Amino acid sequence: MNFNLSEEQNMLKDSVERFVRDEYDFDSRRANAASDLGFNPKNWQMFAELGWLSIPFDEAHGGFGGGATDVMAVMEEMGKGLVVEPFVATVLMFGGLLNKSGNADLQNANIEKIIDGSLQGAFGYLERQSRFELADVKTQAKRDGDNFVLNGEKTVVSNGMAANKVVVSARTSGDQCDEAGITLFLIDTDAPGVERTSYRLMDGQLVANIKLTDVRVAADHILGNVDQGYTLIESVVGDVIIALCAEAMGIMQKLNTTTIEYTKTRQQFGVAISSFQALQHRMVDMFMAGEQAKSMLYRAVCAAESGADDLAKNIAALKVMIGRNGKLIGDEAIQLHGGMGITDELDVGHYVKRLMMINTTFGDADYQQQKFNRLAHSE
Secondary structure (H helix, E strand, O other), rough: OOOOOOOHHHHHHHHHHHHHHHHHOHHHHHHHHHOOOOHHHHHHHHHHHHOHHOOOOOOOOOOOOOOHHHHHHHHHHHHOOOOOOOOOHHHHOOOOOOOHHHHHHHHHHHHHHHHHHOOEEEOOOOOOOOOOOOOOOOOOEEEEEEEEEEEEEEEEOOOOOOOOEEEEEEEEEOOOOOOOEEEEEEEOOOOEEEEEEEEOOOOEEEEEEEEEEEEEEEHHHHHHOOOOOHHHHHHHHHHHEEEEEEEHHHHHHHHHHHHHHHHHOOOOEEEEEEHHHHHHHHHHHHHHHHHHHHHHHHHHHHHHHOOOOHHHHHHHHHHHHHHHHHHHHHHHHHHHHHHHHOOOOOOOHHHHHHHHHHHHHHOOHHHHHHHHHHHHHHH
């Protein structure tokens, strides 16, 4: 099987690598994350000019028509720089839902604006009680003539404060945890009844809780079909998990490289600690953990590109491997750096925090292991 990137994909990867190397040092990243929006709008416009925001969209909408491999190439390099600009939230989640919704009017009205950088989006799927269950939805949508009236709250909405529009899941029929009966609505964030509260996560990224009180949404602002939103959510979330795991792969590579470089300069007993065999063994374990994770990432990407029947199982296995091996690499990186590894001034701790947040997004390693077991036993 050929795992080499095409010429176009290598060019795309190289362009992101150059941006991270030349214009996204650690201090710049910290300043971007601490800003009111949680990212730098100038960088976002640069992403648009470079064509990165068009990658997953169909050519009919002005997109690049890229697949999972193209997204992986971008996200891996973004992970190395801990890029905080909302590529996942706006392009892959919000844009992914629009791209797969089948609603031509909404696609025509919004996708080009995502591509040119003028539209920020978000996806509100989590609620206080739902944890990792995408079907656990209490938010209600009641039909009122040609409109629906929404009441409820969405939590931990990535890019929720900067978003001009947000897609939210709401229950139009069925019980709280039923997969059937979920509908996706596109809402303007400045619509009457929408209230947003911002806060920062452990990795410094800005998120929001979005409260909906009698928010009226026209029926033509539904993504997909009424009561059938869960299938669309599951498809897009699968794509996003692969992208997040590619980001984690970039982080793990960066931690491995940084740790090796540090051990070559840190001295004890008059020699570099990289010469100590016990520490060499630990760094080899870190390297092997990264290679294992990379193999699972390639397998999942190939399954996504080919539309394999066992795609869901491959994604679950990938998330397990990234969660567990990411923890090993993060823990060892901190230990080998010593006490300074967890200080705010050093980038190592920030990379580890981001790995921890990726692990808990859309189900941690234990949750995904249980999902993998269910899928494997159902075959």
